[in-house]
Amino acid sequence: MTIQFNDETFRDDYSFHNSEWAIRRFPFPFHEDSYMYSMNAEQHRGGPDGSVYENRFDVDEHYVSEMQDRAKVLSEDPLRCQSLPHMTLAGWDLLELIMVSKSEDYPDLFELHRDGDQWRWVNKPLGIDDTFTFLDESTLPYGPMEYITRQSQGDFALLDQRDENLWMDAGMVTTQADWSLDFNIGMNFIEWHGPVPLANEMGIFKRALKFLLNIPQGSPGRRLNWTMTVNPLLDTSPENYHKWGIQKTTLTPENIGAKQHLRVELQTFYRLPRSNALAFPIRCYLCSFQDLMTMPKWGRRLHRVVRDLPVELATYKGFIDNRPLMIDYLSKFDDGLPTSPGIFPEPETEPPLKT
Amino acid sequence: MSAPQKAKAGAEKIAVTVSAVVPVTEYVTRFEFTRTDGADFPPFSGGAHTVVSMEDGDRTRLNPYSLMSDPTDLSHYAISVRREDTGRGGSAFMHSQVAPGDAMTITCPVNLFGLDWRAKKHIFFAGGIGITPFLAMIGQLEQTNGNWELHYAARTPESAAYADMLLAKFPTKVHVYYSGQGVRIPLESLLSGQPLGTHAYVCGPAGLIDLVHDTATGIGWPHSNVHSEEFLAPAPGAPFEVRLCKSDKTITVGEHESLLEAMEREGVDAPFLCRGGSCGQCETNVVSADGGFIHRDHWLDDDDRASGKKIMPCVSRFVGTTLELDR
Incomplete structure (x- = not known):
């Protein structure tokens, strides 16, 4: 399939939009009518045709515009991309993983030609055709992690594994849900999860850490996480909170359908072969409430989840003040009918909204 | 989440052909493998091991060995095996039964002993x-x-x-x-x-x-x-009976097999990676126990052991009258 790349913005005039194709494949994060934390991980081994699970690194209609937005963020704040000196090898591991995966999964968009250490990488959507020496940093315009993640949607954390812990020692983070690489760099898994309510008491982090430490090479995993964002902003960083935090107060009953977005992260985990580090790509998908409501199952379910979410979680995810507005809007799309299990919208079989 | 794909126990498997068997010393022999599909092996890091499956009659032996070949040459993998004449038979099988041209199965590399890249x-x-x-x-x-x-x-x-x-x-x-x-x-x-x-x-x-x-x-x-x-080999011990609640089976662990091996023999898909008491993957909850555990792993901490609620089936055993596991 050839992808038509959107020309759109994630700031100022917010021309970001999802096509019907993008709405239909949106990774809706709720598999049932309620939500609580869990380490809801499964193997990352493909998925239904056309879904965001199909390929190792999903490329969609937002690719080119997202990469332009990343370049803007980096030019204003270079600290969004950092790699401690011992993480260069992990950066090469990530570069290899992404180049091999994308050239195999999207041969019409990406090409990788390898002759020993001499590699040629062709990225047609971004107009890149570079030849370099694998493992020789001097032959690339950036370090290996920065080079490849300027060409890959989603944030990337590279976690060093030692002392039975994971350490956030490198990353490219420009599309994040209110956390800061510059603040977290060098922290371990338990430290950087310090602010999350309830989960620690539930023993989730201890179990999650054990799970991640044991991700073997060749067996990647994935899970979904979510939050809420007003306006289709990729960069909801603490560094720029003064710019986007205020926008949460602009919601009205008239504009909520277009302005309020469900923000979903497809998180994947890969053991990297040469460094033994863990790659943690965090891919952000945005979808407006009004687009979500075109799928009757999602309308019913989102209302029930938002209505019943514990106060701590609605507070932590930053929408406790807007929750009454959201519930008013969403309730119009919930006729009380049961929903089918699983995250997929199933518009062919799910009954239309009773009015 | 949608149709979760449950992970199979152990790391991904690779079909290999034995390309060379080279005596190194009186007791040590090197085994070299190429991929049966002709491709290169995945890159790996120094310190990684692979688990080798040995089809020994009606029994499958799974032993971990460190990869010793040069990680910059992915045309083959190599392991070196020391023959342990008083061991459980895996190394003796490798030395006496494995010949060039044989088809075998190994797992993707797993590294529990990696280099610390910060080191000067x-x-x-x-x-x-x-x-x-x-x-x-x-x-x-x-x-x-x-x-x-x-x-x-x-x-x-x-x-x-x-x-x-x-x-x-x-x-x-x-x-x-x-x-x-x-x-x-x-x-x-x-x-x-x-x-x-x-x-x-x-x-x-x-x-x-x-x-x-x-x-x-x-x-x-x-x-x-x-x-x-340090990879531990499972130690022999007195046979014991175990009730596996989730599988709804009662099995007997023989003198010369581990609890993990006994579960696999009975067709129970139990998780593992290292099979040597280090990685923690096979950690299993104890539902009830009347007796004592012989913990031999490097994984459980003192609190876990004192609780009597955990066992690592790859190397640890039980002595007593009844044991029920959440597996």
Whole structure:
């Protein structure tokens, strides 16, 4: 399939939009009518045709515009991309993983030609055709992690594994849900999860850490996480909170359908072969409430989840003040009918909204 | 989430062909593999191991071995196996039954003994067959101009696998000590003289591992700068019966098999990675127990053990009247 790349913005005039194709494949994060934390991980081994699970690194209609937005963020704040000196090898591991995966999964968009250490990488959507020496940093315009993640949607954390812990020692983070690489760099898994309510008491982090430490090479995993964002902003960083935090107060009953977005992260985990580090790509998908409501199952379910979410979680995810507005809007799309299990919208079989 | 795909136990498997069987010393033999599909192997990091499946009659043996081939050459993988005549039979099978051209299955590499990439210098201590992970680590460090040295203890020159090759290739970095000649590794002086930021790694018999840890601690090394790997083989013990609640089965663990092996024999898909008490993957909850555990793993902490609620089926056993597991 050839992808038509959107020309759109994630700031100022917010021309970001999802096509019907993008709405239909949106990774809706709720598999049932309620939500609580869990380490809801499964193997990352493909998925239904056309879904965001199909390929190792999903490329969609937002690719080119997202990469332009990343370049803007980096030019204003270079600290969004950092790699401690011992993480260069992990950066090469990530570069290899992404180049091999994308050239195999999207041969019409990406090409990788390898002759020993001499590699040629062709990225047609971004107009890149570079030849370099694998493992020789001097032959690339950036370090290996920065080079490849300027060409890959989603944030990337590279976690060093030692002392039975994971350490956030490198990353490219420009599309994040209110956390800061510059603040977290060098922290371990338990430290950087310090602010999350309830989960620690539930023993989730201890179990999650054990799970991640044991991700073997060749067996990647994935899970979904979510939050809420007003306006289709990729960069909801603490560094720029003064710019986007205020926008949460602009919601009205008239504009909520277009302005309020469900923000979903497809998180994947890969053991990297040469460094033994863990790659943690965090891919952000945005979808407006009004687009979500075109799928009757999602309308019913989102209302029930938002209505019943514990106060701590609605507070932590930053929408406790807007929750009454959201519930008013969403309730119009919930006729009380049961929903089918699983995250997929199933518009062919799910009954239309009773009015 | 949608149609979750449950992970199968163990790492991904790779079909291989035995390409060479090379005697190295009286007891040690090297086995080289190529991929049956003709492709290159996945890259790996020094210190990684693979689990080799051996089809021995109606029994499948699964033994972990360190990858010792050069990580920069992915055309083949190699392991070196020391024949343990009093062992459980895996190494004897490899030595007596495996020949070039044989089809075998190994797992993707798993590394529980990786290099600490922050180290300014890596100092390796090997005892006997514990030399194998260091061969791959050296290959990887040579590629990146890493700073390393090796201190290798063996009984005699004849029994010191790969010592000649290492001494010839790296005469200033490799030091070999023969206990048969009364020469020991001078641990205290070696560990005292290292620059800040040095990491030490030890692989070999439990005695050497403990000695390196104790000596390093004694002269003020941080714990996190000393790394070790010891694969435990499951020890024999009295047979015992186990009730597996989720599988709805009652099985008997034989004298010469592990609890994990007994579960696999009965068709229970139990998780594992290292099969040597290190990785934690096979950790299993105890529903009820009337008796005592023989914990032999390196995974459970003292609290876990005291609770009586956890067991590592790859190496640990049970002595008592009834045991019920959540598996």
